[in-house]
Amino acid sequence: MTASSRFRSPGVRALILIAPLLVFLGLFFVWPLVTVISQAVSDPAVSRVLPQTAAAIDDWDGEGVPAPEIQAAFRADIVANTDEQAMGDVTRRLNSSKSGFRSLMGKTVSAVRETPDIDLAEVDKRWADPVFWKAIQDNASPYTDAFLLASLDMERDSSGSVAAMKEGTSANFTILMRTLWTSALVTLCCLVIGLPYAMIAASVSGWKRAVLLGAVLLPLWTSLLVRTAAWMIILQDNGIINQSLMGIGVISEPLVLIYNRFGVVLAMTHVLLPFMVLPIYSVLITVPGNLMSAAASLGAHPVRAFLRVLLPLSLRGVISGALLVFMASIGYYITPALLGGAADQMISSVIADYSIKSANWSMAAAIGLILLVLTLALYAVYNRLSRDPVQAR
Amino acid sequence: MSENFIRFQKVTKDYGTVRVVEDLDLDIARGEFVSLLGPSGSGKTTLLMMLAGFESVSGGAIVLDGQKINDLPTHKRDMGVVFQNYALFPHMTVAKNVAFPLEMRGTAKAEVASRVQKALDMVQLGHLSDRLPGQLSGGQQQRVALARALVFEPRVVLMDEPLGALDKQLREQMQLDIRDLHHRLGLTIIFVTHDQDEALTMSDRIAVFNHGQIQQCASPREVYDHPSNRFVAEFIGETNLLEGTVSAVSGETLSLTLPGGTVFQSHGLAGFRPGDKGLLSLRPERIDIYATAPEGVNCLTGEVTDTVYQGDHLRIVIETAAGRIIARINRKAAEWANGAKVTLGFRAQDGWVIAP
Numbered sequence: 001m002t003a004s005s006r007f008r009s010p011g012v013r014a015l016i017l018i019a020p021l022l023v024f025l026g027l028f029f030v031w032p033l034v035t036v037i038s039q040a041v042s043d044p045a046v047s048r049v050l051p052q053t054a055a056a057i058d059d060w061d062g063e064g065v066p067a068p069e070i071q072a073a074f075r076a077d078i079v080a081n082t083d084e085q086a087m088g089d090v091t092r093r094l095n096s097s098k099s100g101f102r103s104l105m106g107k108t109v110s111a112v113r114e115t116p117d118i119d120l121a122e123v124d125k126r127w128a129d130p131v132f133w134k135a136i137q138d139n140a141s142p143y144t145d146a147f148l149l150a151s152l153d154m155e156r157d158s159s160g161s162v163a164a165m166k167e168g169t170s171a172n173f174t175i176l177m178r179t180l181w182t183s184a185l186v187t188l189c190c191l192v193i194g195l196p197y198a199m200i201a202a203s204v205s206g207w208k209r210a211v212l213l214g215a216v217l218l219p220l221w222t223s224l225l226v227r228t229a230a231w232m233i234i235l236q237d238n239g240i241i242n243q244s245l246m247g248i249g250v251i252s253e254p255l256v257l258i259y260n261r262f263g264v265v266l267a268m269t270h271v272l273l274p275f276m277v278l279p280i281y282s283v284l285i286t287v288p289g290n291l292m293s294a295a296a297s298l299g300a301h302p303v304r305a306f307l308r309v310l311l312p313l314s315l316r317g318v319i320s321g322a323l324l325v326f327m328a329s330i331g332y333y334i335t336p337a338l339l340g341g342a343a344d345q346m347i348s349s350v351i352a353d354y355s356i357k358s359a360n361w362s363m364a365a366a367i368g369l370i371l372l373v374l375t376l377a378l379y380a381v382y383n384r385l386s387r388d389p390v391q392a393r
Numbered sequence: 394m395s396e397n398f399i400r401f402q403k404v405t406k407d408y409g410t411v412r413v414v415e416d417l418d419l420d421i422a423r424g425e426f427v428s429l430l431g432p433s434g435s436g437k438t439t440l441l442m443m444l445a446g447f448e449s450v451s452g453g454a455i456v457l458d459g460q461k462i463n464d465l466p467t468h469k470r471d472m473g474v475v476f477q478n479y480a481l482f483p484h485m486t487v488a489k490n491v492a493f494p495l496e497m498r499g500t501a502k503a504e505v506a507s508r509v510q511k512a513l514d515m516v517q518l519g520h521l522s523d524r525l526p527g528q529l530s531g532g533q534q535q536r537v538a539l540a541r542a543l544v545f546e547p548r549v550v551l552m553d554e555p556l557g558a559l560d561k562q563l564r565e566q567m568q569l570d571i572r573d574l575h576h577r578l579g580l581t582i583i584f585v586t587h588d589q590d591e592a593l594t595m596s597d598r599i600a601v602f603n604h605g606q607i608q609q610c611a612s613p614r615e616v617y618d619h620p621s622n623r624f625v626a627e628f629i630g631e632t633n634l635l636e637g638t639v640s641a642v643s644g645e646t647l648s649l650t651l652p653g654g655t656v657f658q659s660h661g662l663a664g665f666r667p668g669d670k671g672l673l674s675l676r677p678e679r680i681d682i683y684a685t686a687p688e689g690v691n692c693l694t695g696e697v698t699d700t701v702y703q704g705d706h707l708r709i710v711i712e713t714a715a716g717r718i719i720a721r722i723n724r725k726a727a728e729w730a731n732g733a734k735v736t737l738g739f740r741a742q743d744g745w746v747i748a749p
Contacts, residue, residue: 287483293447294480296467297551298494298541305468308493312484 037372040365043144045089046136050077054140057133066133071120074136078112098135100126147366152176172350172367179346182264182336183329187276189269190325194276195318199310201277202284216277219270228338231267232258235339263339271335272328276321283317284310316385323382327375347371398423398458398581399444399549405452406439406605413439415605416453426575426582427610428592431602432628437585440602441551444583446470458548468497473542477554479534481526487513487537488522494545512544513537515574532563543574552584556591568594589629593617601625621662622747626674633680633718635673636749639665647746649673653714657691661746672749677721679743682709682729683736690738693718697729711737 052073153173295305333348354364429437446467516536620626695713
């Protein structure tokens with residue numbers, strides 16, 4: 001009785017119905033996402049090899065030499081470790097925080113293995129210097145912000161505060177800014193073409209509207225790769241545009257239309273145009289057709305009627321469309337990779353480089369996380385703006 | 394000059410091969426309230442749209458105050474238009490909507506504010522000026538639309554079925570309000586409707602449309618009592634139509650012989666000659682029912698087949714030799730059971746003979 005009535009409640013029934021979807025999403029979307037993102041902030045090298053030390057040194061105040069318990073934990077960890085390669089990683093990591101660790105650790109590890117309760121200061125007097133213990137403490141946490149800082153061309157200096165990396169060492173920030181700038185350019189181009197287009201599509205009817213909407217939807221139904229390849233054929237030095245311009249004698253040298261910013265923006269505008277046109281169109285279609293007539297009858301010249309009535313009413317669609325296009329373009333990879341030059345690569349190609357070429361998953365995840373946060377922030381704005389403030393009757 | 398403030402001269406409108414308004418002539422005086430009444434597709438709205446400048450004129454001329462306005466753009470015509478769906482600007486407050494026509498005319502700011510307030514007070518909405526149209530009821534929105542169309546004191550006010558979307562009680566209230574505004578402000582109003590009660594209530598004159606032509610244009614009383622043809626008689630109000638042959642004409646009274654041999658004396662259109670076919674239009678409320686035939690009125694006997702109770706009156710269906718006749722009688726009159734033999738009577742001036 002109770003079981004069957006529980007199944008009859010709509011909430012439970014709905015949950016059962018969408019359970020396969022939830023499982024699918026959890027298994028193939030949420031879990032991989034969480035795993036990859038955790039790579040961006042996790043740094044278990046030291047805490048895995050020196051677990052007791054990491055736990056003991058956590059609340060050390062950094063003054064003087066650490067208490068004997070901490071030193072004992074350190075010695076115990078060294079004795080317990082059997083993985084020489086992992087110990088090598090730890091040494092490298094510590095050495096990059098404080099130079100001198102390479103020789104110090106080598107010396108200490110062999111001494112402690114021989115005499116497990118040896119006084120560390122006797123092995124090497126550097127263990128009496130808190131700076132070395134400080135380096136262990138800094139690296140003991142299983143979490144780090146180093147990758148996130150590095151994706152923005154920043155690092156922690158020896159005092160632990162955030163500072164910009166030396167110029168020329170990393171271009172991540174430059175590429176991120178370039179990505180945002182290219183996306184803004186694409187959004188602007190989509191707006192300039194899409195707004196009048198949507199207005200025309202909303203004002204005509206019948207087959208004309210079907211043709212206009214079909215023309216803008218067609219790219220959506222074609223593979224991204226095909227569309228990009230088509231642009232390569234059209235834009236290349238002996239492509240249609242250059243051939244015909246040279247044929248009619250306007251130019252003697254082919255124009256450079258591809259492998260530069262122009263080609264990237266052009267092709268991305270083409271691909272993303274539907275995301276601008278459709279939101280504007282869907283807003284305009286709800287505007288009563290005779291508002292412009294009403295404005296005219298009240299004495300408004302067509303231009304003023306447009307500026308005072310139609311443009312403000314389409315603004316909601318414009319904002320939605322602009323955010324959609326912008327969000328989609330900051331993640332673009334294939335089009336800039338195929339149509340852009342070396343100086344047109346966007347942040348996605350950096351992620352691809354880190355994950356495929358150098359197998360640096362932590363950096364790839366960190367940049368991916370920054371991109372994700374950026375997109376989510378824009379999505380929050382989009383969500384807010386696309387809510388209808390007053391329900392139109 | 395006021396007699397011909399607005400003139401439609403042989404106005405024609407074609408959509409492709411379809412002619413929706415044909416050779417239409419209509420003169421409207423300054424300060425007049427004229428209703429354009431007709432079924433949908435009869436061309437009444439198209440005529441209004443041409444007057445407002447929303448539609449081009451295919452042939453003929455529209456003259457406003459002595460000036461031909463066929464090619465004058467809408468925003469220079471100075472006409473206030475009230476639409477059926479209100480057409481308020483959803484992103485502007487009520488006050489901004491009403492201020493819109495004044496701002497378009499470059500009226501000074503202080504004057505705009507005072508005139509907007511006055512216009513909103515006139516439609517009893519002064520307290521809602523900061524609301525958005527979406528926050529108002531249909532009736533309130535229509536009042537805002539009315540205030541917006543009147544605030545700039547247009548030369549003509551055009552209304553395209555403005556009350557069509559309102560419920561019955563609100564509609565009747567608005568009818569009286571608009572009529573009152575018309576009298577108070579001396580507006581020239583052209584009002585499109587397919588609701589005959591609305592046209593009868595509000596108008597100085599009613600132009601009855603069918604198939605792109607005006608069938609009759611006259612005062613409500615004239616249109617109702619003396620329709621010019623069968624379409625007008627049937628479209629406005631309810632009527633019984635009896636076909637017969639005109640047997641004699643003396644002054645304004647005709648003698649009409651029905652197929653059964655009954656002869657009625659009735660008023661009718663001029664121009665009938667003995668031997669012409671005629672159609673008697675008899676309004677249900679003009680018929681009296683008697684137990685025995687009285688003297689001096691047209692009489693017809695029949696049998697009551699149905700009585701419908703309608704609150705303030707009764708509809709009685711009577712089968713006669715001339716066909717089925719519907720009478721509408723006062724609740725105070727005697728009631729008749731089904732099957733009762735009765736005599737119908739009506740006076741000559743209560744009937745109206747038109748061409749069949």
